[in-house]
């Protein structure tokens with residue numbers, strides 16, 4: 472008999488390894504992975520393309536008026552992972568730039584954007600069997616998630632990992648200092664915004680993965696999952 476599926480919320484700071492952990496865990500468990508950050512990135516990309524976000528300005532009113540035109544979906548790719556679609560267009564690569572990361576960090580401060588995306592994310596979590604990562608998953612999107620994980624590492628470590636990732640992909644990376652500044656800026660905005668600021672849910676279990684590799688963090692997450700599911704079966 473298959474165990475009853477649960478929802479798993481993974482939150483944490485920018486570039487700490489949340490999506491790596493969430494994807495690996497979903498694959499192991501046969502759950503659906505949802506990258507909530509990709510949804511904020513897709514909104515930002517839409518707004519950048521329309522000229523509503525520039526380096527120094529954000530046209531909130533245009534975004535408010537047109538937010539309902541933005542349809543974000545996910546579909547599996549050949550690598551067994553998920554690609555993000557914006558109104559039917561595959562934007563998985565386009566949303567991974569520093570410019571879009573910065574735009575996402577800015578649009579995510581807007582209450583009406585959060586309201587719409589949280590509604591869609593809650594809909595995706597209704598049937599259970601979801602691993603969702605982001606900033607407010609354990610606190611706002613899925614407050615009843617049976618397992619909540621919170622990942623941390625110092626900004627310098629996180630920026631170095633991003634820098635190494637880009638180099639390994641053959642992308643000419645921005646300067647390490649620019650990546651570090653982006654990580655710190657996004658952390659500050661996420662933790663200080665009025666709408667659903669990033670914080671660890673009271674019932675989340677924390678992992679500082681500074682000295683834990685990708686395999687080690689997956690094993691840790693699986694251990695946490697097994698602990699919770701055994702406890703649930705006993706009750």
Ligand SMILES: Nc1ncnc2c1ncn2[C@@H]1O[C@H](COP(=O)(O)OP(=O)(O)OP(=O)(O)O)[C@@H](O)[C@H]1O
Nearest residue numbers: 485486487488489490491508632636680683684685
């Ligand atoms: N435990 C780990 N040790 C070393 N590197 C890691 C670890 N976890 C993830 N990474 C690497 O760190 C980089 C960032 O990871 P990932 O994209 O999963 O972070 P994230 O928290 O989802 O980021 P973002 O908030 O920007 O979406 C990737 O290159 C990933 O391979």
Ligand SMILES: Nc1ccn([C@@H]2O[C@H](COP(=O)(O)O)[C@@H](O)[C@H]2O)c(=O)n1
Nearest residue numbers: 507508509511575576579605606607657
């Ligand atoms: N639940 C979430 C997820 C993301 N954000 C904001 O979007 C930005 C991009 O997210 P990544 O996870 O892909 O880095 C991020 O900087 C956050 O500001 C959010 O607010 N809530």
